[in-house]
Amino acid sequence: MRPKTPKGWALIIDDHPLFCDALELTLRAMGEFTEVETADSMEAGLSMLDGAPAPALILLDLNLPDVSGLDGLIRIKRCADKSPVVIVSSVTDNAIINGAIAAGASGFVPKHSGRAVFKEALAEIANDGVYTPSGFVEPETSTDQAQVMARLSSLTNQQGRILELICEGKLNKQIAYDLSIAEGTVKAHVTAIMRKLGVQRRTQAVLVAQEARYFNTLPNSN
Numbered sequence: 001m002r003p004k005t006p007k008g009w010a011l012i013i014d015d016h017p018l019f020c021d022a023l024e025l026t027l028r029a030m031g032e033f034t035e036v037e038t039a040d041s042m043e044a045g046l047s048m049l050d051g052a053p054a055p056a057l058i059l060l061d062l063n064l065p066d067v068s069g070l071d072g073l074i075r076i077k078r079c080a081d082k083s084p085v086v087i088v089s090s091v092t093d094n095a096i097i098n099g100a101i102a103a104g105a106s107g108f109v110p111k112h113s114g115r116a117v118f119k120e121a122l123a124e125i126a127n128d129g130v131y132t133p134s135g136f137v138e139p140e141t142s143t144d145q146a147q148v149m150a151r152l153s154s155l156t157n158q159q160g161r162i163l164e165l166i167c168e169g170k171l172n173k174q175i176a177y178d179l180s181i182a183e184g185t186v187k188a189h190v191t192a193i194m195r196k197l198g199v200q201r202r203t204q205a206v207l208v209a210q211e212a213r214y215f216n217t218l219p220n221s222n
Helices: 017-030 042-049 071-079 094-102 115-126 144-153 157-167 172-179 183-197 202-211
Strands: 009-013 035-039 057-060 085-089 107-110
Touching (some): 009 042, 017 035, 017 057, 035 042, 071 085, 071 157, 157 172, 157 183
Parallel strands (some): 085 107
16 A cells, blocks of 8 residues: 555545445545555445555545444544544434544545535635534534543543443453453453443443444434
């Protein structure tokens, strides 16, 4: 793979080939992105980010074959926390948009949007704003869902990985072996995870993690 230049590099993660191609053409047409990479799964996207400079932009679909709900966004933000991530989705319910913004998205663009909307979104993000589509109504108070997403997004990469292993039912000793770290280090991370999530038991932490997957009940449309 050719070297990437952060300023002109964008990454698109979407498993719909035709739409992925359309997004790539849109970004290249804007002139700001000279290098556009595409990935059809979360693992492929994370692999491209591994060891590479943080891209200037990441476009992410919520419906991917190997990730559930907002898990993908949360994992991307942990891996490339300095890169703006714009969700591009055909599902534009207020609750979904609000949850995505709470989880760290810099914008939310409906899939049916034209090129002008993408330009508007990127201009808003360049000015340190957060882009939301026409018709979005921001809640007057933070919802429980938004609070859950914000808490999960506060975890570090290592804490996020440990939480994933906890969700798989693994004990501290097994987690230490899997990650090649000391068991005491795992215990310290688990304590920090529970503090950030506002829970007192591991089972409660698992339930909080599962909240990020509530999008499974939504239509799997691209």
